[in-house]
Amino acid sequence: MQRSGHSFLRSYFSSQLQMDEAQIGEVLSDYRVKRLTKDEFLVREGEYCHHTFFVEQGLLRQFSIDEKGKEHILMFAPENWFILDRESALFHQPSAYNIQALEDSEVVMLDEQFVEKMSEKSPSFTQVNIRLLQNHILHLQNRINMLLSASAEARYLQFVEMYPNILLRVPQSMVASYLGVTPESLSRVRKQLAGKSTGA
Amino acid sequence: MQRSGHSFLRSYFSSQLQMDEAQIGEVLSDYRVKRLTKDEFLVREGEYCHHTFFVEQGLLRQFSIDEKGKEHILMFAPENWFILDRESALFHQPSAYNIQALEDSEVVMLDEQFVEKMSEKSPSFTQVNIRLLQNHILHLQNRINMLLSASAEARYLQFVEMYPNILLRVPQSMVASYLGVTPESLSRVRKQLAGKSTGA
């Protein structure tokens, strides 16, 4: 944990909001960057965590563990993404999910007053925030639609299309977990596709 | 379409916000109630619809249609729920989904200025709005987790638990569509469960 840094968060906000560096700095000076090593947990199921994390560097995942001990990835969060456990941070309930670093990472730990502070400094912050939430909803809706209607192959293809960079950064078994298939199945899907594209 | 009414929307807001009847009336007087007959569409795939609908009476569904012509229900919206096509209403893109009445219904048609108007009248409106969005995200997340991890039976049980009233109001085939299984499978799941509970 250190005081300097959060450069990504700075530029994120200065591009989105009409705030100058000084104003942003005023708010951000209260917050610390937390460094995580690969595989380190930020939140564990059952815990309370009232922070929202902004990923400065690295890559995290949020996932659940079912009765059979299998992991299911709800989201990946690379640089410039926010990640939090909403049950816990917003509704003060124990977390249903785990959040873990998949690479050495740096996250800014934002607290519950952050939104209020930002809203005071920048009148448009609230709008940006709402837009972020709406975007996220759209994204989740789309994923539900995929899970309801698409085959393993179609889901994989959309993932490749949508997150080419994440594809390269996480083990294949985690992509499988995100898509809701077993690693073995994903391996076969890929084999199939390789055959097709090389066609002939 | 008529001018009077929106009584549910009125009480919804007066319970959520510190606004008196007069203030609420001032904003709502601009909006009309639209009556829908069973099966009528509010939005069709590919259309643009910039309204947000508040369900006063009745029940609607939002659904997609896949390449094979199968319908997949993304959400049900009974009384006191908001329903809209976010691509269309928020991001001015053609709608990817359909919205249709499953019963004779009445909805209040809110436009893009509604949020602004309400925010002016009530300082806490924005907070209520954000909370609504956060809740929705939580809900969608939970559904994704179910789709990733739970069997047809488990999904059905959670649906019964969560939406007992909707269960009674929609054909079983639509519950199946919401759960991501075929009507035939749902029928068999229910048969199984009936056997279990009556158990010897």
Add this chain to the structure above:
DNA sequence: CGCCGAGTTGAACTGAATCAAGAAACGTGG
């Protein structure tokens, strides 16, 4: 080198889908 975790491949299995009849339930009009 030899271990070790990630990915692949194979063979058997299974939950759910598909296709095709029937049986209830429902509303409408006689």
Add this chain to the structure above:
DNA sequence: CCACGTTTCTTGATTCAGTTCAACTCGGCG
């Protein structure tokens, strides 16, 4: 109130996508 057609639900037989379990390959790394 019953007969009728329509839609919804159930049931059965079969198929299939994806899972499971187990063995094997490969690439990195001490």
